[in-house]
Amino acid sequence: MYALLAAGPAPSTVTLQLRNADGSAASEVRAVARQDLAATVSGVEASHQPRWVWDRAGHWYPELLRAGVRVEKCHDLSLCQNILRHSEYAARTGYRAAAAEVPPERESARAGTFKDPAQESLFETPDTSVKAPQWGLEAVAQELREQRNAIASSTHPARLELLLSAESAGALVAAEMHYEGIPWREELHRKLLDDLLGPEPTDLSRPAKLEELAEQLRAALNAQSLNPDSSQDLMRALHRAGIEAKSTRSWELQQFHHPAIEPLLRYRKLSRLYTTNGWNWLRQWVREDRFHSEYVVGGVVSGRWASRGGGAMQIPAQIRGAAVADSGHTFIVADAAQLEPRVLAALAQDSAMAAAGSDAAGHSKDLYAGIAAQGFGGDRSLAKMALLGAIYGATSGDSGRLVPQLVRMYPRALEFVEQAARTGERGGSLTTHLGRSTPPPAQDWWDSQRSSTAQEQRRAETAARSRGRFTRNFVVQGTAAEWACCWLADLRRRLRAYARSSPLPGTPQLVAFLHDEVVVHCPDAMVADVTAMVHESSRTATWLLFGAIPLEFPVNATVVRCYADAK
DNA sequence: ACGGGCCGCGCG
């Protein structure tokens, strides 16, 4: 059963209607006062557990979460449209032409959970007169109908159905994780900053330890007015000191032996901590010992999530020591082992590669180690570099040189990524296992391909190869994202069912998701059960995507009090 | 003053 939720006839109302799976009405259209939304949704959820249909989860769910209401499942029209518009599986369904424009994201809906109070008072003028257009009930019903039709008449209805329901579940998880936040000990973070940088500056100057390093650097390079934050400035000073680096990247600078290098690299590291994850970051993103990271489902073309504000998916190892579980809780940190290579083996149906990731009994083992044993003299890091190089399209360097060996060992898998690259170089589309397709090349890409002069020709080839590397990686990265999304969605479902039925106090809560890793904040007494669920969900995800295949997608789960102790 | 592009580096 569906529950459609849309803007109401008057500004302070919403409309709600229950519909059957075939689209027929199962209830009257109800107009609900805005302030009664949460109570109404809560009641309908309890009695019907419908699939909530809304223009986008971000317009509705944060408000419900703040009111203490959670829902089991939804259909996010915006996310689903984003997939269906481009999917080759649905290319001949007429959906692309039929799709209506989903109302844009409203800023107020997104800010939701909390804002910087200083910023709020300075810049926010609460203005209810300016409102983005919202969909009424008929628009929601119409778009749902179009999307259902597109799925049903597509070339792979079951796959698209799975993709869209996993993506929609992702929208719920993302909103819940943002609302919940990662446990984050502000005083530990401050202590770390104090130890590494010195006291927080009260003016615009650098922290003491940073300024100290800058002075050392200026002395070592004999450049009194050097601004170490300026690459150009720095490059000139390095050259004057006889350091002939072509860039100021840290790995390149490490090659030179000069008294300036060490303070420079230390400056860089600390400067990054100060500017990106320092006191300002704490003030902006941490409230009441929770880091309220914001996730953007489907924010990457491949279907991976992105993050917005606070760098939820780029938390440096350096500061993970501040993420400590509440008392009576631990983190279960689980990551999928060698996810992308395993996805490649499954997509290409390369049984030799699958065998490298399994033992004689068919159970999983370290895939890189298996490949290393089969052809890289047991050197795991070499095997890893080679395989990642093959998936990314490396042509030179250490990684590129190792690829030919892989071609001999796993011709099917390597042929698979080669085909993906060649299709992309011609301007063609690629599609993930469940049906997310690459966007077509931009017009100026096609323009560049119709070149005449020799110089234009070279540029065209560079552009073609670049798109080839993108499409080569797209299918693997995108299908890995689908596996991870199914894993996450199934884990959420299990956690909810478990929390409902468990007599134990407390609730296990998903608090982070990083491409192939999930973090659950879990009451101590539930750790064993939840750890088992993390593994069960991984098997469900594998089965949902690939059915019965001779390859496992194992998960490594560690139980830690502090996030820094994982791995 | 603002913003788009680039750099360098954090994460996967």
Next chain:
DNA sequence: AAAGCGCGCGGCCCGT
């Protein structure tokens, strides 16, 4: 040892 995918972020730099 150091090029090959996808992102976000903050600072610099330069055009407007």
